[in-house]
Amino acid sequence: MQDVTTGNKEFKPNIVAFCCNWCSYAGADLAGSSRLTYPANVKIIRVPCSCRVNPMFVLKAFQQGADGVILCGCHPGDCHYVTGNYYTRRRMALLFSFLNYMGIEKERTRVEWVSAAEGAKFSAVMNDFVKTVTELGENKRLTDLRVKEGK
């Protein structure tokens, strides 16, 4: 891990992005084929639908040292599975509000709707999210020291 405080090297946040297979993953593909760049520290996990993302996965990511977690899904109403992202929306609204209630910085979590046609949006969202989290700094509040000390 980079030590942010020493400033030896620029802090590069570790971002986990969960993307639904039908819209957002395809949107990310389109960003790729359109050569719309975003930082390499965004790593995408493909899930069938945003509603597959269990809060446990989000917490797991933070535990393992992610600095930001973003979920991307089809726009509400356009879910490939009809209603999946409606549930995602409720679950994540409540979860993220709750995490913030426990003092976890609200900027570390985000949900964005990105359609298969929105390669540009995907790239813009990722750039913005990386920027926000970079400004926020390392995730220290919701992380497992045992994991990091391993290094």
Place this chain on the structure above:
Amino acid sequence: MRDVEQKMIERAAALLQNGEVARVVGWKKGEFYFDPAPAVFETVDELKDFVYNGFCGANLSKYLIKVSKNEGKTAIFMKPCDSYSFNQLVKEHRVDREKIYVIAVECQGKLDIEKIKANGVTAVTNVEENGDKVTVSSLYGETVLDKADVMLGKCLTCKGKTHQAKDEDIILHEMPAPANNRFDEVAKLEAMTEDERFAFWKEQLQKCIRCNACRNVCPACSCLKCVFDNPSSGVAAKANDDRFEEQLFHVIRAFHVSGRCTDCGECSRVCPQNIPLHLLNRKFIKDIDGFYGEYQAGETAEGKTPLTSYKEEDLEVSDVFKGEGK
């Protein structure tokens, strides 16, 4: 309260005697006035130990999951708040309503022996309830306390005195409902800065010894195997080896019961370290009310929960923190 207890014993005896029910779930005398324990009574004879007093705070509804599997009908004494949990259990098919006979009983708010002791009274040998006052006898003398000061936390923010399910009731006195807004404490935390909230929960959760009392007492935690006990879940743990695990356990537990938690307050009551766990669940309830319209779990035994339903015009996740100004 003695008259209520007397009536309860009479009804229990009658129901057992005429074979309407095979057992009665209630509370049993302990070593003191203030330590009755939940119990199942199967014979009239056993009812000699039956007790109902200000220390019967325990929510009995969860016991029905196990007890109602037995042959025959089960009668249960239920306080207003317990009836919400009961409905939720019926809704989730954990308890067969047909096999339960609900006797709604009066509740004037329950007492907390730890709060009594926190008033400097120790070596308590007896407690007497007299209306608004509580007289505590101890080896070191006698003390009179205001009942309002020594009530269980959950009773101070009582949801109301209406039973949500009943087959009959034993209500002999009026039950005044308290005026507290149960979301005040949550709002107070919300008004803090992120840093303050973090510090608050860090200190509170650091006390957690992972005894699982909150989970095991929770009527909404009725999984056959909890994810935290399941080695293949990826989050199983027996203790909090790192601060993260304190957070993980309580976040996931609160999420899992969100939309299902009736705010019965048992989690906070049983916590040996007095962590205000209800404030976690209550945040979800407050948010659900705020985001999706008021919802009280356990008000009915039917319908979908807020997390298993949706509206097309639901609040966007990005709007959750809008207008917060922090």
Place this chain on the structure above:
Amino acid sequence: MQRIGVFICWCGSNIAATVDVKKVAETIKAEPGVVYSENYQYMCSENGQQLIKNAIKEHNLTAIVVGACSPRMHEATFRKAAEAAGLNPYMVEIANIREHCSWIHKDMDEATEKAVVLVRTAIAKVKLNAPLMSGESPVVKRALVIGGGIAGIQAALDIADAGFEVDIVEKNATIGGRMAQLDKTFPTLDCSACILTPKMVDCAQHEKIDILSYSEVEEVKGFVGNFNVKIRRKARYVDETKCTGCKICMEKCPSKKGLNDFNMGLNTRPAIYIPFAQAIPNVAVIDPEQCIKMKTGKCGICQKFCGVGAIDYTQKDEFIDRQYGAIVVATGFKPIALDNFNEYGYADNKDVITSLELERLMNAAGPSDGVLVRPSDGKHPKVITFIQCVGSRDTSGCGKPYCSKICCMYTAKHAMLIREKYPDTEVHVFYIDVRTPGKNYDEFYRRAAEQYGVDYIKGMVGKVYNVNGKLMVQGSNLIDNEQITIESDLVVLATAIEPEPSVRKIATLLTASIDTNNFLTESHAKLRPVESPTAGVYLAGVCQGPKDIPETVSQASACAAKVIGLLVKDKLKTNACVATPDEMMCNGCSQCANVCAYGAITYVEKEFRLGGGKTEVRRVVSVNPAVCQGCGACTVTCPSGAMDLKGFSSKQIMSEVEAICKM
């Protein structure tokens, strides 16, 4: 433990230019579980696939990871290759090191490092993959075509000719669609009605085709091979089975002031009407908003005169449920509203018309019986100016960013027809570009410009205004670089087209995705242009993108071919990545069933053995794998984790998370 093979693709230079593929392959060799790691120029090529097959056999691989392009591209390819080598196809994972890596990163070190992480992540997942088997589900041998325009008609006829039942659901009172409104068609100038109406009649007479006109799709459930569709049959107030199409009611109806939609509102029609002479079905319909009887309760004249007693003012909407194996969406288009284009004076001047209105004015069955007259005064226009790209290729936000594709050609057609029929008419065309790709198209346009003397002006029109009944068209001539004003009698706007608005609802019902312009998205822009991403749903005509008649017909036939290919199968392989419950952990709470959009979850009472010879009956979940689409909504709803998703199990996703964070 798995014996994993890793295959890193260069994709020519697409990946190799920014990712050090050899280094990735080398680094990955040290990963626990990896027994083989290789890189190759084109993994998806025949040779690349052979390399994978050989490695699977030689090294006894139990799972493979391919670091290549998006799994949306070649996952199926590599799964097939693995299967051919005796491996379960689901023991394949793809690390997307092209779209998600090489194409978006420039720095070689950074991209290489990320590629390694992505491959490791795929390895972490594949370690937990289990061989999956697809189930089977029966196919209902009937197709639904939504939309009865030329696209729908063509698709329905082709499918029906192959021997399958087809229902056409058309929201209007007749099939025929936009093409029925056209006069002539480019580039051959044959009469639209002459080529369309026989097809309409074929539909009506085809024993395999059921036309559900004046109907709309209300609800779609189910999945490929097994759609359950609820259709609203709107009340016509005329018994379809009795009406003979004699039109006496139309003559007798006292309320004749309804705008005639078919003629783009250029003339009126009675409250009870048959849209046009060749309508199919040739059955009247009452407009309840206009009908005096329905509004006031008095009148009833049509009922009196109807010889067969077909009129029924009390008719209600009816709902019918039908099962289909496949669905074709052919909902068509409409010209955009011109509210944002005041500069052309469309709202203020009757003689500023759209091209589709011109079609009706020129049509023999149109409001002016085919005589070209000005809508304002019925006089023959001497100077006609056409304005191209009204609302098309518009980046200002007022119109549509796309090219509507058909305007150049129909304007050339209009100009040519006018010049031919009324040689004394002066015809000007303002254009930005003239786009005529297509067989015989450019020849057609040149004929208009060269042989018919149509005045093509490259330039934009700034303003159309009325001076004493004359339409002043003020524009720029970019060739001569001058501002010009043309005094015209009639101005025709080549209005952009957009998808018929009802497509949004259809898309939602079908869970088919839609792009920012409301065109339905095809599964792949090049390789799967007629399939929607929703299995069993196909797209024909303008609902998918602007196109002309020949293209629409081709696409409709392509759809039909796809549908036929589906319907000839007796059974379909179902999704293998379905929800899978652990009954031992399920407490039967029903939360998961509440979020299942497909009704795939039910509950059963089941007896379980406890220790010591005791048993217990518990309510436990049961998932119908033929119905489950594998979204995973249920898995998160289940607090105990009793519900998991094959292919995307919680353990798999969590180990992906771990691998990603392990940088």
Place this chain on the structure above:
Amino acid sequence: MIEENLIPKVGVITNVRKDTPDVKTFRVVGTDGKKLFKHMPGQCAMVSVPGVGECMFSITSSPTNEEYMEFSIKKCGCVTEVIHSMEEGSQVTVRGPYGRNFPVEEDFKGKDLLFIAGGIGLAPLRSVINYVRHYRNNYGKVVVVYGARSADDLVDFEEIKTEWKNEPNFEVYLTIDRPQEGWNDHVGFVPSYVKELGLDPNMTAVLCGPPIMIKFTLAGLLELGFDKSRVYTTLELRMKCGIGKCGRCNVGDKFVCKDGPVFRMDQLDELPDEY
């Protein structure tokens, strides 16, 4: 210096043998190629795959084998599944030896010995039997009765056929539950076979196998006149620490890992019925 008894040693798998469809025998040595530690017949060791878990297994090889240890492991859970997927060269961690051994140097000496095993139950007995074979002169007659569901489920069949059967004053009786093609030996359940054999009740007996087999075999032996004080068995209970601290294997006033796993039947009688 107190011996570290909770920190394991690294063991290298040098040989994997598939005994039955779900039993494999793993040969393990230290990273230096030598035997990890000394042990006595009946003792156990904790074998672990870091990150997966730790499990107690009886050491199947005889203490007289100075080169390596063997563990016969039946696939029945998370850890065993991973171990089963291991190949030569894979590493595990091993700590031990734990528990009391069979009294081979005390009570067994000079006695006629009867070994009765069912299925994987032969694994712990193999260590004793081979120990006895090694010090053959210290013991009297040896009778082995071994049964399994089918011929394929018999562990160490090769060794039994080629070595044990040829040992002097050493009787081997094999049985399988159901008839099977190519099987010319006895067919039937172990308990009934034991009774059929009419064994000498003065022998010292060692039983190991599934609980149900133990129950009925013991009843059979008692019928034949065996005394519980001369019948031994070995218990398998969930053990964690191996040194009698963690409480997991506590039954009555005994810790199986420390006071067992070898118990005499009369000792077990004193314990509450919870093992």
Place this chain on the structure above:
Amino acid sequence: MFKIRKENLNDLYAKISESMGLYIPIKKAGEVNYHVWGEGKEVSLETLKTVRSPKDAFFPQTENMMKFKTEGKNIDIIDVRDEKRPFVLFGVKACDYKAIEVLDKVFLMDPVDTYYKARRDAITIVTLACSKPEESCFCSVFGIDATAPCGDVTAWLDENYLYWQANTQKGEELTGKVSALFEKGGEEEVKSQQEQTKTILAKLPFATLDLSRFKPENLNELFNAPEWESLSEACLGCGTCTFVCPTCQCFDIRDFKTRDGVLRYRCWDSCMYSDFTLMAHGNSRTTQMQRYRQRFMHKLVYYPSQNDGLYSCVGCGRCVNKCPQRLNIVKVINTLGGKKND
């Protein structure tokens, strides 16, 4: 005997902390537990019972044991124990001190638990006599004198002074380090406090508990007693009693995956948990009654039978106070112990 004014106790803590760690009851987020002392911390010696017992000090709830580094197929084992700095455990009540003896017998008995031993060796224990026992206390039943605990140093506290008496070599060493803060005297005050406390102790409601039936020879009879069913009926199967108990010592050994290897740690476990005895092919205790019975049988019968009649309950009463459903060992003793009179 030495004494120190109460208001100077902070100096004492500071002095001790100079050279050693100091674990002392400290109030944090409303609850008193043993924590490392530091300037500004709210020490609460008056608290009769900390929520968690002082057993944490040598048998912490979680303890890292070793690390495995894995590279390819190779495993490296790394002992992660650090040198145990000597520390003082301050304010241990008589019952809790007795509990340490109970734990010692388990962990220091051959084969020795080296993790426990390392911590145990590093600790100097300062006990504190009780002056205000409460209704849940019943240490006297186990022959414990709450007014005169042992330990390396024994201390007494009254309104004005803390009194200090070294009992062992370790205790003398500690006294030497801090003696500058002390004045001599206090024997009289201590004596009178002890007498006063003893009269209360004799009056405590549980002072007359009868343990006579809990003997090894009654093992099977007690085990098979039908009363266990009703006794355990309300048990939630949580670990509260176990985790607040000063003598419970069950633990689990678990692995945690870090970035580059596996951390093996041990943590408290509870025989009340349904998965305590779960193994791949079954569970030897499937009902909560069995698990409930195990805990109390172990405390009252099994442990004494292994350890010359020493009970593994010290009457601290924590479980009496903390059981969510008000079940406890006293109810067990009264219900099963009363049987001999029938």
